[in-house]
Amino acid sequence: MVKQEIQLDVNGKSYSISVFPQETLLEVLRENLGLIGTKEGCSEGECGVCTVLLDGLPVRSCLLLAVDVRGGKITTIEGLSEKGVLHPIQKAFIEHGAIQCGFCTPGMILSAKALLDGNPFPSEEEIRIGLSGNLCRCTGYIKIFKAVQGAAL
Amino acid sequence: MDYQYIGKSIPKVDSAQKATGTAQYINDLSFPNMLWGKVLRSIYPHAEIVHIDKSKAERLPGVKAIITAQDIPDGLYGPFIKDEPVLARGKVRYIGEPVAAVAAIDRETAEEAIQLVEVEYDELPSVFDPLEAMKSDAPLIHEDLSSYFCIFPAVQEGNVCSRTTFVEGDIQQGFKEAGLIVEETFRTHMQHQSYMEPSGAIALIDPSGKIIIHSSTQGIFITQSRVSESLKIPMSKIRVIAPNVGGGFGGKIETNVQPICVALAQKTGLPIKVVLTREEEFTAGRPRHPTTIWGKLGLKKDGTFVAKEMINIFDTGAYSDDGPGVTGFGSLMARGPYRIPNLKIVGNCVYTNKVKSGAFRGFGNPQTGFASESLIDMAAKELNMDPLDLRLKNALVPGDHSVGKQTIHSVGIMECLKKAAEALEWKQKKGKCRGRGIAAVNHISGLLTVSAFVRINEDGTISLHVGTMDIGQGSDTILTQIVAEELGVPLEDINLISRDTDAAPYTWATSASRLTYTGGNAVRLATIDAREQLLELASKQLDENKDDLMIQNKKIFVKWDPEKGLTFHQLGAISCWVKGGPIVGKSSFMVETPPFDRSGFSGFPFGTMTGYIFAAQAVEVEVDVETGKVKMIQCASAHDVGHAIHPQNVEGQIEGGFVQGLGYALTEEIVFDGGKVINPSFADYKIPMAMDIPPITPIIVEAYDETGPYGAKGLGEPGLVGVAPAIANAIYDAIGVRIKDLPITPEKVLDAIKGKKVTIPWTDIWKKNF
Numbered sequence: 001m002v003k004q005e006i007q008l009d010v011n012g013k014s015y016s017i018s019v020f021p022q023e024t025l026l027e028v029l030r031e032n033l034g035l036i037g038t039k040e041g042c043s044e045g046e047c048g049v050c051t052v053l054l055d056g057l058p059v060r061s062c063l064l065l066a067v068d069v070r071g072g073k074i075t076t077i078e079g080l081s082e083k084g085v086l087h088p089i090q091k092a093f094i095e096h097g098a099i100q101c102g103f104c105t106p107g108m109i110l111s112a113k114a115l116l117d118g119n120p121f122p123s124e125e126e127i128r129i130g131l132s133g134n135l136c137r138c139t140g141y142i143k144i145f146k147a148v149q150g151a152a153l
Numbered sequence: 154m155d156y157q158y159i160g161k162s163i164p165k166v167d168s169a170q171k172a173t174g175t176a177q178y179i180n181d182l183s184f185p186n187m188l189w190g191k192v193l194r195s196i197y198p199h200a201e202i203v204h205i206d207k208s209k210a211e212r213l214p215g216v217k218a219i220i221t222a223q224d225i226p227d228g229l230y231g232p233f234i235k236d237e238p239v240l241a242r243g244k245v246r247y248i249g250e251p252v253a254a255v256a257a258i259d260r261e262t263a264e265e266a267i268q269l270v271e272v273e274y275d276e277l278p279s280v281f282d283p284l285e286a287m288k289s290d291a292p293l294i295h296e297d298l299s300s301y302f303c304i305f306p307a308v309q310e311g312n313v314c315s316r317t318t319f320v321e322g323d324i325q326q327g328f329k330e331a332g333l334i335v336e337e338t339f340r341t342h343m344q345h346q347s348y349m350e351p352s353g354a355i356a357l358i359d360p361s362g363k364i365i366i367h368s369s370t371q372g373i374f375i376t377q378s379r380v381s382e383s384l385k386i387p388m389s390k391i392r393v394i395a396p397n398v399g400g401g402f403g404g405k406i407e408t409n410v411q412p413i414c415v416a417l418a419q420k421t422g423l424p425i426k427v428v429l430t431r432e433e434e435f436t437a438g439r440p441r442h443p444t445t446i447w448g449k450l451g452l453k454k455d456g457t458f459v460a461k462e463m464i465n466i467f468d469t470g471a472y473s474d475d476g477p478g479v480t481g482f483g484s485l486m487a488r489g490p491y492r493i494p495n496l497k498i499v500g501n502c503v504y505t506n507k508v509k510s511g512a513f514r515g516f517g518n519p520q521t522g523f524a525s526e527s528l529i530d531m532a533a534k535e536l537n538m539d540p541l542d543l544r545l546k547n548a549l550v551p552g553d554h555s556v557g558k559q560t561i562h563s564v565g566i567m568e569c570l571k572k573a574a575e576a577l578e579w580k581q582k583k584g585k586c587r588g589r590g591i592a593a594v595n596h597i598s599g600l601l602t603v604s605a606f607v608r609i610n611e612d613g614t615i616s617l618h619v620g621t622m623d624i625g626q627g628s629d630t631i632l633t634q635i636v637a638e639e640l641g642v643p644l645e646d647i648n649l650i651s652r653d654t655d656a657a658p659y660t661w662a663t664s665a666s667r668l669t670y671t672g673g674n675a676v677r678l679a680t681i682d683a684r685e686q687l688l689e690l691a692s693k694q695l696d697e698n699k700d701d702l703m704i705q706n707k708k709i710f711v712k713w714d715p716e717k718g719l720t721f722h723q724l725g726a727i728s729c730w731v732k733g734g735p736i737v738g739k740s741s742f743m744v745e746t747p748p749f750d751r752s753g754f755s756g757f758p759f760g761t762m763t764g765y766i767f768a769a770q771a772v773e774v775e776v777d778v779e780t781g782k783v784k785m786i787q788c789a790s791a792h793d794v795g796h797a798i799h800p801q802n803v804e805g806q807i808e809g810g811f812v813q814g815l816g817y818a819l820t821e822e823i824v825f826d827g828g829k830v831i832n833p834s835f836a837d838y839k840i841p842m843a844m845d846i847p848p849i850t851p852i853i854v855e856a857y858d859e860t861g862p863y864g865a866k867g868l869g870e871p872g873l874v875g876v877a878p879a880i881a882n883a884i885y886d887a888i889g890v891r892i893k894d895l896p897i898t899p900e901k902v903l904d905a906i907k908g909k910k911v912t913i914p915w916t917d918i919w920k921k922n923f
Contacts, residue, residue: 036181037174039399041349042431046835049349077174090172094164097801100809101625102171103178103349103399131843135835137347137400138625140812141846143805 006070010035011079019066026050026061029076037077037106041135048134051107052076058107058114058133077106080113089113092151093144100138108134112148121152157641158634159863162801165630166644167397167623176397179353179369180428187355188217190417190427191263192410193253193270194437195245198281198506198828199292200274202244205253210269215262218420219270221253225416230383232375232407233477233758234314235302236295237509239383239412244277246294246471247508248828249437256417256425281828283468283503284445284918286312294471294504307477308756314469315477315502317484318923319556320753327460327495331451335531338919339448339524340911341877341895343468343823344441344816345434346513347840350399352438353428354411356418364418366393368411371401371622372662373654379408380415391415395652398624402813403512404439405624406662407474435833439511440823442467442479446524447919448487451495452532458547460495463487464919465521467502470509476502477758479510483517485757488556489525490566490595490767491547496556499923506828512664514810515874518596519817523895526592526878530885540882541574544593549767551856557749559763563866565793565856566593566767573771576789576850586778587786588887591771592875598867599744599764599860600665603675604658607636607683607738611729613707613721614646615683620660621651621672626869627802628668632676634798635862639680641704642721658741666867669798670764673862675742683738690733691719744860764858766866767793770811770875774883778906781899783819783884785847790875792851795858795866803868807851810872816841818877822896 003018010033017032026043029035029052038061041049045063052061053075080087089112092098099105108131115122115130122130127148128141136144170176207219222242229235241252253270257263278292285291294312295301308316328334354376355367364386368376373393381388398405410427417425429437444467451460465484469476484500500517515522533540548566555561570593577589606618617636623629629649636647650656660672684704691709692699695717703712710718719727728736746763773786790811797803820839824832832838857864881892890905904911 030181035174036177039178039350040180041351042835044431044834044836047349047431081173086169086172090169093172094168097162097165097805099165099168099171100627100805101349101400102167102176102397105171106174109172128843128846135349135840135842137349137402137813137840138809139805140808140810140849141841141843142808142849143801145843145846 004067006067008066008069008074010074011076021065021067023066024062025064025066025069028066029061035076035078039103039106049104049107051110051134053110053114056114056117058111075110077109080109089116089151092147096143096147096150098139098143098147104134104136108136108144112151116152156638158638159798162799163634163644165627166633167629178350178397178399179355179367182355182367182396184355184357184424187424187426188256188258188421189260189263190254190256190414190425191267192251192413193267195241195248195250195252197245197274197276198248199277199279200245201277202241202252203273203275206271209271210255210266213262213266213269215258216255216266218256218417219253220416220420224420226385228383228385229301230379231473232475233304234307234473235382237472239416247506249508250471251413254413254417256421279506279828281505281507281825283466283505286503286505287501287918294506305758306756312504313501314473314504315480315756315758316923317481317500317756317758319484319496319498321556322495324460324462324495324497328451330459332454333452333532333535334449335528335535336449337528337531337893339446339527339893341444341520341523343443343510344513344821345438345823345838346402346404348400348402348404351429351431351434352405352409354414355424355426356414357424358418358422362390364391364415366391366411366415368393368395369398369405370395371398371406371624371664373622373652374620374659375406375662376408376411377654380412383412384415393654395622398622401624401663402514403516403664406512406664407439431835432833435823435838436830437508439474439509441513442469442476442510442520444468444520446521448524448528450528450532452536456536456538456543456546458491458493461488461493462497463521463524464923465500467500467517468505468510469502470505470507472509473502474509474511476510479512479517481758483521485556486518486595487521487525490549490593492549492553507825508830514813514870516870518874519877522592522594522874523878526875527881527893530882531891541570541579541591544570548593555765557751557754559747559749561765563795563856563858564767565854568854568856569767569769569791569793572852572854573769573789573791576852577771577773577787586887587773587775588883588885589771589773590879590882590886591769592878592882594768594871594874596666596766596871596874597762597764598666598670598766599746600667600671600762601661602741602743603660603672604741605675605679605739606658607679609683609687609721609725609728609736611725613725614648615640615642616648616650617676618650618657619672619676620657621668622663624663626806627799628663628672630802631669631798632672635673635676636680639677640684642707666766666869669865670861670867671742671744673865675740677862678740678742679738682740683736686736686738687724690724690728694719694727764866766868766871768871768875770879772879772883774880774887776884776887776902778888781903783880783897783902787848789850789852790872791854792868792871793854793856793866794868795861796855796864797853798863798865800853803853804851806868807872808849811849811876812841812846814873814876817873818880818895819897
C-alpha cells in the first residue's frame with residue numbers, strides 16, 4: 001500500500017499530509033494532526049463519539065476514509081471555541097450539567113451544532129432526532145436536551 | 154444553615170476541558186517508542202491448553218514480544234477470592250479469556266500477530282447454567298477452589314465459590330403467622346456497563362525500574378494492588394496514574410488489561426498501550442450477574458410483612474471477581490427498606506463457563522430488588538391493597554434496624570415513595586392499557602476507607618490530596634466544594650491531586666455510592682484539621698486567643714479588629730519558612746458504625762458498612778397488546794440523599810441511573826449461544842438512545858444524616874435499582890400479566906398475554922436446605 005499526499009481542511013486550516021488509502025478520518029485527525037478531542041468509542045459507526053462535521057453535517061469519522069474527504073471542510077471540537085472563548089453550545093453544556101464523563105461530549109456538541117445551524121429553534125422532538133446518532137451512557141440525555149434548548153435561546 | 158458552596162450547583166470543575174475536547178483519556182496518551190499490545194483470547198468455553206506455538210507470530214516483522222502464562226509469574230488475583238490468572242494457565246474457562254498477548258509496533262501488526270499464534274486445545278465439558286453448575290455431577294470449573302486465598306471465610310461447595318446466608322427471627326414461625334404467602338421464581342439477565350470509553354491502560358518502566366501504569370480505572374489503588382498480587386511485584390514499585398475516565402459504572406473498578414500491559418512492558422522494556430475493542434468489552438468485560446431467584450413473602454391479612462425467604466443464584470461466570478461481594482450485598486439488601494422480623498436469605502455465587510461478571514451500578518441489588526418488589530405487588534393484588542399503601546405500611550422509619558440489627562437513624566423512604574407516586578398522580582384514573590408501578594430501594598454509601606491531606610501552600614493556596622476517581626459522577630467538584638466551604642476560599646485556589654498513587658493517600662475505589670458520604674467525610678475532616686492548624690498558628694503569631702479569631706476572604710483576624718490579622722498567604726509562608734512547619738490537615742476515614750449482629754450471618758464477605766440510602770422509582774406505562782411493546786409515559790425517581798451538595802449533579806445521577814435502569818428493564822441483554830456472546834456491538838446490544846427517553850422527574854428528598862458531611866448521603870447506584878420492578882409492576886397494573894424474566898421484551902409480554910407460562914428449570918434446587 002502506497003501513501004498518498006492529500007490536502008485536508010480542518011477547522012479552517014489547510015493541512016498537507018500523506019496517508020494510506022485505508023486510513024480513516026478518525027485516525028488521521030487523532031494520529032496525524034493530534035486532534036485528540038475526537039474520541040474513538042466503537043470504530044464501527046455505532047456510538048457516535050467520533051462525530052465531526054463535514055461541510056457542516058455530522059459524520060462518523062471512524063467510517064470515512066481520509067482520502068475520501070479531500071476538498072471538504074471538517075470541523076472538530078477543537079474548532080468550536082475561538083481564542084479560548086467557548087462556543088455558546090459548549091457553555092450551555094457546562095451550565096446545564098450536560099457533561100458527566102465527557103467522552104461523548106465532543107461528538108454530542110458537534111451534532112448539536114449541526115442541528116442548531118440548520119434549525120436555530122428546534123422542538124424537543126427535533127433535538128432528540130438531531131442527537132439520535134450519539135450515545136451517552138452517563139446523563140440519561142435529559143440535561144443534554146436542556147443544554148441544546150438553552151443554547152438555542 | 155447558610156453555606157457558601159454547599160448546596161450550590163456550581164459549574165463542575167472539569168466540565169470546560171471536557172466541553173472543549175482537551176480532557177485526556179487513556180487512548181489520548183502516548184509515549185516515545187510506545188508499542189501496541191493485543192490479547193489473544195480463548196475460543197473455547199472450557200478446554201485444556203495442550204500447546205501454544207508462537208513461532209509464526211514471532212517471525213512477523215514489527216512484533217516485539219509474545220507472552221503466555223509461561224512467561225509471567227503465577228500469581229492469582231481477585232477482590233474476594235484470588236482465583237484468576239493474568240493469562241490462562243493450564244486451561245481456559247470462558248470464550249474470551251486471555252491466553253497470550255503480543256506487543257508490536259502498531260495496532261495492525263499486533264492484530265495480525267495474534268492471528269498467527271497457534272493454540273492447541275483439548276475441549277472439556279462445559280456448563281453455562283448456574284443451576285446445572287450446582288448439581289453434584291456438573292463439571293468442576295475450579296478444581297483448586299479450596300486452595301485459593303479468600304479475604305473472608307467463604308462457604309464453598311463444588312462450583313459455588315461463595316454462599317452467603319442471613320437468618321433473623323424464626324422463619325418457620327413467621328410463615329405460620331402469615332395469612333397470605335406469595336411465592337415466585339424470577340430470572341434476570343446479563344447487562345453490560347457500556348461506558349462510552351473502552352477500557353485500556355499504558356504501562357512503562359521508568360529509569361529507576363519503577364512500573365508506571367496509566368490506567369482507565371475507578372480505583373488507582375486497586376490497579377496497584379491487582380498488578381502487585383498477580384505479577385508478584387511489590388506495591389512500592391508500582392505507580393498508577395489515571396487520566397480522565399470515560400465512564401465506569403462498576404466495570405472499571407477491578408483491572409482488565411493492566412497486568413497484561415505491565416507484563417508486556419517488562420518483557421520489552423518499552424511503553425505498551427492496550428485498549429479494548431468494543432467487541433472485547435462485550436465478550437471479555439465484566440457485566441452484571443445474571444440471576445435466578447426464588448422468593449417467598451409472608452404477610453398478615455392487614456398487609457404487615459412477617460416473613461421472607463429468598464434463594465439467590467448469581468451466575469458469576471468463569472472467575473469470582475466481585476461476585477462474592479455482589480451476591481452477599483444483593484442478598485443483604487434483599488429484605489428491602491421494610492421491617493420483616495423473620496428472614497432467611499441465601500445467596501449462591503456460582504461459577505459457569507461464561508465471561509466473568511462483576512460490579513455494576515447496584516451491585517446485586519437490581520437483581521434481588523426485581524424479585525422482592527415484584528413479590529410485594531403480587532401480595533398487594535391478593536390483599537386487594539394499593540401497592541403504594543402496602544409499601545408505606547411496612548416501610549422503615551427512623552430507629553428501625555437493618556439486617557444485622559444496625560439502627561438506622563436517617564430514613565427518607567416514606568417521603569421518596571410518596572413524592573414519586575405524587576409526581577405521577579398515583580391515585581388518578583388511568584387510560585386504557587395504561588398502568589402505574591412503583592418500587593422502593595435501599596442501598597448503602599458508607600463502605601471502606603478514604604484518606605485525604607489538605608495542605609496549605611506557601612502562597613496560601615490549597616492542595617487537596619485524595620485518591621478518589623471522578624469518572625463523570627462529579628466527585629472532584631463535590632470534594633472541592635467541601636474544601637472551599639470549610640476554608641472559605643474560592644474554588645480556583647484549590648488544587649485537587651487525586652489520580653496518582655505516588656501523590657495521593659490511600660483510597661478505596663469509586664464504588665458503592667460512597668464518594669460524597671465516605672469521601673466527603675474524609676475531605677471535610679482533613680480540611681477542618683488544616684483550618685484548626687491555621688487558626689493555632691495565627692493565634693500564636695497574633696498573640697490572641699484562638700476563639701477570638703475568625704476567617705474571611707483568605708484572612709484570619711481578630712473578630713472585633715479586622716485590621717489585626719494575617720492572610721493565608723502570610724500564614725502559609727510562615728508555616729513553611731519560619732514556624733511550625735507546613736500545615737497538613739489529614740483524615741483517614743472509615744465510618745464508625747455499630748457492628749452488625751452477625752449471629753445470623755454466614756459467609757458474609759464484608760466487614761462493616763452503613764450510610765443507608767433510600768429511593769423510589771415510579772412509572773406509568775402503556776402496553777400495546779397487539780405488539781407487546783411497552784411505552785414509557787412518565788416516570789419519577791425520588792432519592793433520599795440526606796443533603797444535596799450539588800443539586801444539579803444529584804439530578805444528573807438520578808436521570809442517568811434511571812435511563813440505565815430503563816435499558817436494563819427493556820432492551821439490553823448480552824445474549825449467548827452456549828458460552829459465546831452473539832451480540833457484541835451497539836448495533837445488537839441496545840442501550841437507550843436520545844429517542845427512547847421518557848419524561849423523568851428527578852426528586853430530591855433530604856432526610857439529614859448526622860453522620861454525613863453536611864448531612865449528605867450517597868446516591869450513585871439506587872437510581873437504577875427500582876426501575877425494572879417498577880415497570881414490571883406497571884405492566885401488571887395495565888394488563889394483568891406478570892413478567893418475571895428480564896429484560897421485558899415485546900415477545901415476553903406477548904407470550905404472557907397469550908398465557909404462555911415461563912418455566913424455570915431445576916426447581917428442586919429451591920427445596921435444598923442451604
